[in-house]
Amino acid sequence: DMKTGQTATILKVGGEAALRQHFLDMGLIQGAEVTVIKYAPMGDPVELRIHGYELTIRLADAAQIEVSTVHDNEKQEKTDIKSMNLEELKSYMESIGEKPFRAKQLYQWMHEKQAASFDEMTNLSKSLQEKLKKECHFVSLKQEAVQISKIDGTRKYLFALDDGNVIESVLMRYKHGNSVCISSQVGCRMGCRFCASTLDGLVRGLTPSEMLDQIYRITRDTGERVANVVVMGTGEPLDNYDNFVKFIHMLSDEHGLNISQRNITASTCGIVPNMRRLAEEGLQITLALSLH
Secondary structure, X not given: OOOOOOEEEEEEEOOOHHHHHHHHHHOOOOOOEEEEEEOOOOOOXXXXXXXXXXXXXXXXXXXXXXXXXXXXXXXXXXXEHHHOOHHHHHHHHHHOOOOOHHHHHHHHHHHOOOOOOHHHOOOOOHHHHHHHHHHEEOOOOEEEEEEEOOOOOOEEEEEEOOOOOEEEEEEXXXXXXXXXXXXXXXXXXXXXXXXXXXXXXXXXXXXXXXXXXXXXXXXHHHOOOEEEEEEOOOOOHHHOHHHHHHHHHHHOOOOOOOOOHHHEEEEEOOOHHHHHHHHOOOOOOEEEEOOO
16 A cells, blocks of 8 residues: 555565565565655556665565555655765766765765764865755764773673664774674564574664664774674674675775775574575675574
């Protein structure tokens, strides 16, 4: 019953196991917000936007997705600009009538200088800043609390997301450099008995920008460079596959922090189909398998 431009929250995903796994891989999971880009009741396929990405599914498959009451939501329609890679950003800037070189300036502010808002981008005109504020959603996590170990200076952060959810990240200092442990989801649905992350179930996956910004906010807070990243906080990264892989590419991008993929480790409880997909990506990260 949804119409083009409307947004709803996914309540339940039905269908056979293979179809549910397909939905999971695309981020169509319980609690996620989904916006209809194109929908014709008699047509096929249906085009959707979720976590800033556009995807296409068959009309028959879309019927297996149970959603909450639909609503028009301007914020959900805004573009998650910090989740765009450089090429996507160039295309976007052209689409709003700006020169492509602005994309590189903007990308540098977001991912190298780690700006917390458009207002910090001093070489962008005020008119462009205002346009971006109107058209784009700029992810900048709010630091709610930090606990500092008296033993080794480890810092545990609590960050608030724009939707009111909170996540945790940890900065660990070693002789070989600083490491940051980030979360990949709000909650988790894997059910591992040894892990507290799964107690309240899964709320949603984090966007690439929300994963990146954990590192950016910690870097800004300490003034110290991060050399290594581990994706071992709340959530199962392979249950948020597309966003996780895009995060890896952007984190190791030479136009951003340019952290070597060899210095990135992710932990999984063992989602085998996505482990196989990850192996085919050609990434140079380390994958740690939790045995339990």
